[in-house]
Amino acid sequence: MADLLDRIIYEDNHLIVINKESGELVQGDKTGDTPLLDSIKSLIKERDQKPGAVYLGAPHRLDRPVSGVVVFAKTSKALSRMSDIFRRKAIQKTYWAIVEKAPQKPEGRLIGWMKKNEKQNKSYVRDSEAEGYKEAVLNYKFMASSDRYHLIEVNLETGRHHQIRAQLAHMGCIIKGDLKYGASRSNPDASISLHSRLSRFEHPVKKEMLELAAPCPIDKLWAYFEGQF
Numbered sequence: 001m002a003d004l005l006d007r008i009i010y011e012d013n014h015l016i017v018i019n020k021e022s023g024e025l026v027q028g029d030k031t032g033d034t035p036l037l038d039s040i041k042s043l044i045k046e047r048d049q050k051p052g053a054v055y056l057g058a059p060h061r062l063d064r065p066v067s068g069v070v071v072f073a074k075t076s077k078a079l080s081r082m083s084d085i086f087r088r089k090a091i092q093k094t095y096w097a098i099v100e101k102a103p104q105k106p107e108g109r110l111i112g113w114m115k116k117n118e119k120q121n122k123s124y125v126r127d128s129e130a131e132g133y134k135e136a137v138l139n140y141k142f143m144a145s146s147d148r149y150h151l152i153e154v155n156l157e158t159g160r161h162h163q164i165r166a167q168l169a170h171m172g173c174i175i176k177g178d179l180k181y182g183a184s185r186s187n188p189d190a191s192i193s194l195h196s197r198l199s200r201f202e203h204p205v206k207k208e209m210l211e212l213a214a215p216c217p218i219d220k221l222w223a224y225f226e227g228q229f
Contacts, residue, residue, distance in 0.1 A: 019214040
């Protein structure tokens with residue numbers, strides 16, 4: 001409970017925003033592992049001594065090996081409105097990715113077309129339109145380098161399955177530890193070095209702007225890059 005309390009980025013009567021660790025599920029899946037959603041419900045029930053069931057909804061997800069900002073709704077009204085915010089793309093989501101190779105251009109806008117292979121749980125990218133493929137757009141900026149790796153900042157315009165992972169790999173900038181998309185080796189904790197760093201959106205009830213940042217994972221390489229800014 002203490003660990004989860006320490007990872008609360010923001011909380012009020014409507015929302016609770018958590019710094020998700022790599023390896024955590026946002027919602028339950030076929031693995032049967034306890035999802036973050038249930039862990040937060042248990043935390044709220046115990047901390048606030050709630051006698052009945054705790055309501056909590058997840059208007060969006062992060063891939064299991066990805067860390068960073070995840071927004072949960074504590075009321076049905078907040079869930080409905082947050083879901084609409086995500087659907088309308090009225091939210092700025094900034095990611096940090098540690099990659100094996102620096103991009104050829106220091107910044108740019110990637111436009112591709114993507115299709116998910118359900119059996120492989122993997123997405124493929126094309127440079128031109130094709131049947132069954134959906135447009136995928138992101139903006140990237142080179143941030144810093146270490147002796148072996150490079151930090152890229154990514155802002156999404158669309159929200160396709162594995163979009164950042166697939167588009168950066170397609171550009172030749174494979175995310176550290178992401179074996180599914182061609183990384184040379186895994187990370188020791190089975191994570192991939194992709195972090196949802198910041199989310200900026202209008203509060204669904206209070207109508208004030210929120211800018212919520214998640215500290216990077218506890219790791220020497222992440223600490224090096226985070227220390228550059």
